Amino acid sequence: MQELFSNLGIDGRLLLAQAVNFLLVLWLLNKFVFKKVLSHLEERRNKIEQGLELTERANREIERIDEARHRELEKARAEAETILADARSSAAAKEKAALTVVRAEAEKMLLKAKEEAGREKGDAVRGAKNEIQKLAVLMAERVLSRSVTKEDQDRAAKEVVEYLEKNYAAR
Numbered sequence: 001m002q003e004l005f006s007n008l009g010i011d012g013r014l015l016l017a018q019a020v021n022f023l024l025v026l027w028l029l030n031k032f033v034f035k036k037v038l039s040h041l042e043e044r045r046n047k048i049e050q051g052l053e054l055t056e057r058a059n060r061e062i063e064r065i066d067e068a069r070h071r072e073l074e075k076a077r078a079e080a081e082t083i084l085a086d087a088r089s090s091a092a093a094k095e096k097a098a099l100t101v102v103r104a105e106a107e108k109m110l111l112k113a114k115e116e117a118g119r120e121k122g123d124a125v126r127g128a129k130n131e132i133q134k135l136a137v138l139m140a141e142r143v144l145s146r147s148v149t150k151e152d153q154d155r156a157a158k159e160v161v162e163y164l165e166k167n168y169a170a171r
Contacts, residue, residue, distance in 0.1 A: 132164065133157035 005012055137153045 129157075129161050129164075132160050136160045
C-alpha cells in the first residue's frame with residue numbers, strides 16, 4: 001500500500017497528521033460550535049412550535065368570538081324586532097284610542113249642533129208664530145175695519161198657527 005501511496009504522491013505521516021487534525025477540529029466543533037448551533041436550532045424550533053400553537057389558539061379564539069358576536073347580533077336583532085313590533089302595536093292602539101276619542105268628540109259636537117239647531121228652529125218657529133199672530137190681527141183689523149178683542153186675537157192666532165203647523169211644520 002505504501003507503493004500505491006507513493007505513486008499517488010501521498011505521504012502516510014502527513015495523511016495521519018491530517019486525519020488527527022481533522023478529528024481534533026471535528027471534536028472541537030462538536031464540543032463548542034455544533035452543540036450551540038443545535039441548541040439554538042432546537043430553541044428556534046420550539047419557538048416556532050409555540051408560535052404555531054399560539055396562532056392556532058388565537059384562531060380558535062377568533063372563531064369563538066365571531067360566533068359569540070354573531071349570537072349577540074342575532075339576539076339584538078330579535079330584541080329590536082320585538083321592540084319594533086311592540087312599538088307598532090302600541091302606536092296602533094294609541095291611534096285607535098285617539099280615533100275613538102275623536103269620533104266621540106265628533107258625535108258630541110253633532111248632537112250639540114242638532115240640539116242647537118232644534119233650539120234655533122223652535123225659537124224661529126215661536127218668533128214666526130208671534131209675528132204671524134200680529135200680522136193676522138193687523139190684517140183682520142183692516143179687513144173688518146174695527147177693533148178686535150183679545151179673545152178674537154187669540155182665536156185667530158190659534159187658527160193661523162194650526163194652519164201653519166199642519167202645512168209647514170212637517171217639512
